[in-house]
Amino acid sequence: MTRPQSSARYFAGTARVLSALAARPRAVRALLAGPRAVRAILAGTAVLALASCSGGAIAQNTPVSSGKSYVSGSYSSTYYGPGSRPAAPAVSGTTLTGSKFTLSADRGSLVVLNFWGSWCAPCRNEAPALAALATHFKSDPVRFVGDDVHDSTASAQAFEHTFNVGYPSLNDPGEQVALAFHGTVPPVAIPTTLLIDRTGHIAGRIVGGVSYRGLLALINKILAERS
Amino acid sequence: MTQDLAGRETGAGQEAVVGQDAVAGQDAAGGQDTAAGRDGAAGAQAPGSATRLTSGRLGVVGWLRWGWRQLTSMRTALVLLFLLALASIPGSVLPQQGIDPAAVTQYYAAHPALAPFLARLSAFDVFGAPWFAAIYLLLFTSLAGCVLPRAYRLAKSARQPPPRAPRYLARLPQAAGFRTVQPPDPALAAAAGLLRRRRFRVRTGDGWVSAEKGYLHEIGNLLFHVALLGLLVSVALGGLFGYKGNRLLVEGDTFANTPVGLDVFHPGRLVSAGDLQPFSITLNKFTARYVTSGPQRGQPSWFAAAIRYNSQYDGRLHSYDLRVNHPLIVDGVQVFLIGHGYAPEFKVTDSTGQVKFEQAVPFIPVEQSGLTSAGVIKVPDAQPRQLGFAGVFLPTQIDVGGRLASAFPAADYPRVSLVSYAGNLGLNSGQPQSVYNLDTSRMRRLAVSPRPLAPGQSIVLPHGLGKLTFTGYRQWVSLAVTYDPGQVPALVSALAALAGLILSFLVRRRRIFVRAVPAGEADDEADARAAAGGATYVEVAGLTRSDAAGGFETEFAELSSEIMQEVRAAAAAAGQPGGVAAAAGPKGE
Secondary structure: HHHHHHHHHHHHHHHHHHHHHHHHHHHHHHOHHHHHHHHHHHHHHHOOOOOOOOOHHHHHOOOOOOOOOOOOOOOEEEEEOHHHHOEEOOOOOEEEOOOEEEEHHHHHOOEEEEEOOOHHHHHHHHHHHHHHHHHHHHOOOOOEEEEEEOOHHHHHHHHHHHHHOOOEEEEEOHHHHHHHHHOOOOOOOEEEEEEEEEOOOEEEEOOOOOHHHHHHHHHHHHHHOOO | OOOHOOOOOOOOOHHHHHHHHHHHHHHOOOHHHOOOOOOOHHHHHHHHHHHHHHHHHHHHHHHHHHHHHHOHHHHHHHHHHHHHHOOOOOHHOOOOOOOHHHHHHHHHHHHOOOOHHHHHHOOOOOOHHHHHHHHHHHHHHHHHHHHHHHHHHHHHHHHHOOOOOOOOHOOOOEEEEEEEEOHHHHHHHHHHHHHOOOOOOOEEEOOOEEEEOHHHHHHHOOOHHHHHHHEEEEEEEHHHHHHEEEEEEEOOOEOOOOOOOOOOEOOOOOOOOHHOOOOOOEEEEEEEOOOOOOOOOOOEEEEEEEEEOOOOOOEEEEEEEEEEEOOOOEEEEEEEEEEEEEEEEEEEEEOOOOOEEEEEOOEEEOOOOOOOEEEEEEOOOOHHHHEEEEEEEOOEEEEEOOEEEEOOOOOOOEEEEEEEEEEEOOOOOOOOOOOOOOOOOOEEOOOOOOOOOOOEEEEEOHOOOOEEEOOOOOOEEEEEEEEOOOOHHHHHHHHHHHHHHHHHHHHHHHHEEEEEEOOEEEEEEEEHHHHHOEEEEEEEEEEOOOOOOOOOOHHHHHHHHHHHHHHHHHHHHHOOOOOEEEOOOOOOO
């Protein structure tokens, strides 16, 4: 006779669970649809928290980070061994100075592709290192290319003037170059630097601002692979 | 029999039915066939009670089993559910980082002592807190541990053939009997034929027929349990593979659905940057209409954002009108229009005369009736000093006793009023900062009047530091990008759970037993004649376990009389007149 009792309790319990869920929409929302709850709250108000650097940038000027979003400045450097390199997509576009650029034209050289914006503080911080490295590798098979996202041409050109950037940058206000890397090794924050080897495969990625020494070491490592 | 009937039932009065059945079961010839394999719960109950008695000598396994049984009990699930509700309270009382980081900042300013303590308890990120995750993971485990074994038992029970007929049918709650001249076997065959035509599952034996119907009850029950699991899995799917993001988009601009293109990005636990559906959206034009008179004046009456987007499936450009409650669904991702505002356009030249800044700058509304919006302009590449401006955009500027205000949200008389700064913006240090905040701690306020500028007007900065021109304005929209792969499965599961629940309440499982024995004694003339002709006494009994919907009594009465007529008809066909001699009513009449 124990079983009918327990089963009756079970079902009464189930009914109670359902009614409890119905009575506590917040709990249901928390369970079912975090995003929806958030949206409902957001809908009434203007969204104050918007772009600074990178996706998930809102956490940056506030005391606590949500820990979930990609926060720029969380530096990470990855090297991909020769056997496990995804092919870089076909990238082409117009540079800030109006000339045509095609990534595959640099096949045979190591390409350092830096995603940046003039509004982005870590980009401004890493700019001198990038400019210096571009000069350092002038006579080597290393090409530096920028991709200026979410920016205006005037501001970007002023940035290049300030930091004496000697290499070209793609004009990419709609993040279409970043989008092209979908499914490979995409940039996850601004700035992100991708290293594309001589055969057009992605050999390294640095998320966050680069340091002179860090990028130098990674470039030399990839350059040394041939020998 | 008891075990077989119990354990799945909900209806009121179930105790009575089971009680009756137990009496019948004790005497039933077929009682033993149910005792064996299916008393899972009864079997499971025993070690549970043993645990309580001998807990002092429990081994590790015993304790684990005890713990598991506690965790998967419905009481624990309810407690966890209550805890979940309780734990989400701080999420609605305190500002949340993921929803309104500005409010969190304000809270820090207002409660400098309390805020860091609360932050350590994840009170500003309740739904991402470890303790919150602990509660829902336990709840998940509890429900899964409860529902899975039950679903398995229900599935087994749904496949079970009817049990053997009890020996003393008269003891069942519904019973009837009649005599017939048919010998037992043809009479039973006729009864079994009728029950089969009535879509009963029929099992026959020596001198009895047992039939059962209403397996949909079990199917409904099973469906409900499986759907509950489905709901849990859907929720997990959404949490692991879903993501949400926001993007502010100015008219004429494009954004790509990448972590780089989103201003705010909250990925699920298993979402990586390369997983985002690769579509782009361009905002062509945003249109808003406002109520122009009456008490509702200034209230928005209509919004639409004319956008173009490309989908990865056909690679072509599509046009769409994004409106409130009219989201765009592209590649399974929902894009909602959640806000709008103005982005005044500025051009800044520095001391060298070169243009160092030329773009639309989104200003954020600070009030809704006139859409007064605040914003900042940073010119980090101005020479010799970096320039910064902070101020407001007034769509319809008026002067209220010397104070600037906006009378209407439409841009009927657009003006900007800016305070100018020169110095160090703090951008080059690499420390990320919001584009909506101007850190003036290392800047000097310039002696320029913040008088309202009309489009085309300029501020000329002192000391030849440069010039700012307000060139016009555009509008922006705020988009919420949401991907939740668990949404459709959750809906389907919820509907299935409801359907299963309804099914299990409406359909009752019921059994009909028929026994036929040669009539023993004749107590009247007709019976004597029948007995002389090898007459048979046929007993019909019925049993239901859940009569929530009611009406089994009526159904049984109809069925038993149909069986009687069927047997009589069969007898008549076989050329035996007076097929039915007598019939007794249901027990209790």
